[in-house]
Amino acid sequence: MTERTGSTPSQTVGPYLHLGLLWPDGPDVVPAGTPGEIWVRGQVFDGAGAPVVDALVESWQADPDGRFDHPDDPRGARRSTVVGFRGFGRSPTDASGRYALRTVKPGPLPGPDGTVEAPHLNLSVFARGLLHRLVTRLYFPDEPAGNEADPVLASIDPDRRATLVARGAPDGFHFDIHLQGEHETVFFAV
Amino acid sequence: MTETTGRGPTGLVLPTYRPDDDRTHPPLLSPEYGSTVLRAPTRPLVLLPQRLTEITGPLLGAERLGPLDHDLTRQHDGEPLGQRIHVHGRVRDGDGRPVPDTLVEIWQPNASGRYRHAVDNWPAPLDPNFTGVGRVITDADGRYRFVTIQPGAYPWRNHLNAWRPAHIHFSLFGRAFTQRLVTQMYFPGDPLFFQDPIFNSIPDPQARQRLVSRYDHTVSEPEWALGFEFDIVLRGRDSTPFEDGDDDDD
Numbered sequence: 001m002t003e004r005t006g007s008t009p010s011q012t013v014g015p016y017l018h019l020g021l022l023w024p025d026g027p028d029v030v031p032a033g034t035p036g037e038i039w040v041r042g043q044v045f046d047g048a049g050a051p052v053v054d055a056l057v058e059s060w061q062a063d064p065d066g067r068f069d070h071p072d073d074p075r076g077a078r079r080s081t082v083v084g085f086r087g088f089g090r091s092p093t094d095a096s097g098r099y100a101l102r103t104v105k106p107g108p109l110p111g112p113d114g115t116v117e118a119p120h121l122n123l124s125v126f127a128r129g130l131l132h133r134l135v136t137r138l139y140f141p142d143e144p145a146g147n148e149a150d151p152v153l154a155s156i157d158p159d160r161r162a163t164l165v166a167r168g169a170p171d172g173f174h175f176d177i178h179l180q181g182e183h184e185t186v187f188f189a190v
Numbered sequence: 191m192t193e194t195t196g197r198g199p200t201g202l203v204l205p206t207y208r209p210d211d212d213r214t215h216p217p218l219l220s221p222e223y224g225s226t227v228l229r230a231p232t233r234p235l236v237l238l239p240q241r242l243t244e245i246t247g248p249l250l251g252a253e254r255l256g257p258l259d260h261d262l263t264r265q266h267d268g269e270p271l272g273q274r275i276h277v278h279g280r281v282r283d284g285d286g287r288p289v290p291d292t293l294v295e296i297w298q299p300n301a302s303g304r305y306r307h308a309v310d311n312w313p314a315p316l317d318p319n320f321t322g323v324g325r326v327i328t329d330a331d332g333r334y335r336f337v338t339i340q341p342g343a344y345p346w347r348n349h350l351n352a353w354r355p356a357h358i359h360f361s362l363f364g365r366a367f368t369q370r371l372v373t374q375m376y377f378p379g380d381p382l383f384f385q386d387p388i389f390n391s392i393p394d395p396q397a398r399q400r401l402v403s404r405y406d407h408t409v410s411e412p413e414w415a416l417g418f419e420f421d422i423v424l425r426g427r428d429s430t431p432f433e434d435g436d437d438d439d440d
Contacts (some may be wrong), residue, residue, distance in 0.1 A: 005284050006236025007210045008400050008422045009372040009392045012223075013359065016307040020323050020359055023254070047228040054309075060247060060367050070246035072205055088248035109242050122243050122367055129225030133214035133372065133389050135238065156236060161271065162334050179229050188238035188367045189209070 003115050012133040015054050017126060018092055029059060029089040029103035030082060036064065036104045039170030040138065043097045044125065049057030049096025055127035057177070059089040059138075061120070066107030105140060111151055118146035118153065123178060137190045138175050139165045160186050206240045207368040208428040209224065216391035223387040226349050239317045240318035240368060247367040250293045252327055259325040260300075262338040270320035272301025272339035272365030277375070277403070279330040281362060284426025289369075290401075295361040296324045297334060303342030312344060343382055352433070355382040355389060362422060369424040377418065 013021065030037055040059070045051040056068050062068055063080035068087065071077050079086075082104055109117040118139055121175040125134040147153055153161055163185045165175035177185050205311075218230035238244065238245045258264050265272055281289040299322060302314035306321050322341075326334045330399040341356045357374040364370060376389065378400075385388055400423070409417025 002400075002409060004426060005282070005423045006394075006400065007214050007425050008282055008371065008373055010215045010371060011359075011395050011401070012225075013372050014374075015309055016297065016299075017359075019305060019307050019321075020295050026267060039210060047232075058370075060243060062243065065251055067198075068242060068246040070249060071250055072245050073242060086248065087415060088250070089367070111241055113311040117241060117243075120243065124367075124370060126372060127229060129223070129227075129229035131220055131223070131230075131388070133216060133370065134218075134231065137238070152238065161232075180232050183200060184233055185233055186233075187235050189235040190207075190238045190240065 029086040042175040062106040090112040118150040213394035220391040246296040268319040278335040279420040303344030355380040
């Protein structure tokens with residue numbers, strides 16, 4: 001249609017991201033006390049196996065009904081039935097590289113050609129030393145049938161698929177992110 | 191109404207976002223910037239098809255803003271030291287469409303190049319009247335504006351005599367997960383560009399220049415502040431026509 005303009009390039013958040021990007025309620029995809037609330041917790045590691053203490057993990061997800069309150073959802077924007085559901089979370093990593101997000105499990109999503117996407121979170125990782133955010137997906141270990149049928153998981157080398165599946169934890173799920181190394185997480189180009 | 195491609199769920203059609211030129215964004219492994227070496231993934235990124243999760247994103251409203259979040263010079267009892275500046279611009283997508291109602295977050299050091307951050311301990315003075323954090327939402331035309339202080343350059347330990355050119359960090363959400371962008375705004379004519387591996391990590395020199403703001407005398411305020419314009423372009427939508435050849439052009 002009109003002129004095409006090149007995008008503004010990405011740059012690193014640098015070591016002082018906490019100044020500008022932290023919100024007191026950042027980790028709360030849902031308010032505390034929401035029925036069905038879970039915690040997604042994990043650590044971010046670098047190529048030497050050291051915790052990345054200056055990272056930020058952001059999440060984006062559907063609600064438990066598999067809906068988005070967004071005008072571009074072709075099924076129509078719909079306010080979540082979960083009161084206070086924001087779909088979005090952001091957590092800094094602490095001195096041990098740990099992040100934590102309070103959320104609810106998303107529902108499955110319709111995919112192309114009758115496929116179904118298993119419940120998942122999209123995650124962005126920002127840090128000093130990352131010139132562009134990294135994107136990954138978190139899948140849930142208690143959805144074996146859904147994960148088996150998920151078209152995105154199916155596209156991943158079976159040897160690496162496990163890096164996208166969280167582990168169960170007492171209050172939710174545990175999902176470590178390895179920027180490099182033997183257990184390097186699968187990262188996506190979006 | 192939206193120009194779209196991609197068969198969506200049950201015949202629904204999803205908007206998609208076209209990839210950026212591969213010389214626009216820095217390679218994750220940019221060894222001149224030492225911190226990338228242990229942090230950049232070593233395996234190639236896997237292409238993630240754009241589906242419902244990718245073409246939607248957080249729409250964060252004005253409830254995230256405080257009354258003085260746009261004016262970094264008025265967030266304390268006293269005035270911060272340094273040159274007052276207005277920073278303004280438009281947020282558009284790669285097809286020139288404005289991106290309205292998107293949250294823009296900024297952070298920066300003070301006039302002496304020091305961040306109000308526990309980890310920043312280089313011996314330049316902290317300014318008790320400057321936090322260096324701002325937030326605004328773009329208007330219907332995608333415009334934003336901040337009032338702040340010209341940030342100082344500062345040394346870092348990446349290489350011998352390494353100095354970051356003066357910059358302001360910007361974070362934008364856009365309309366979809368695919369449009370999320372964190373970047374830095376630089377100032378025209380900065381003599382420190384030549385030795386900065388973060389600025390120079392961008393392969394295309396023209397793309398690099400998109401990070402340099404423009405001095406804008408029309409926005410400079412008499413006897414008060416200098417003006418700078420910084421336009422930001424988020425990824426454009428794919429404009430592959432519909433299957434029926436309908437060329438949607440709005």
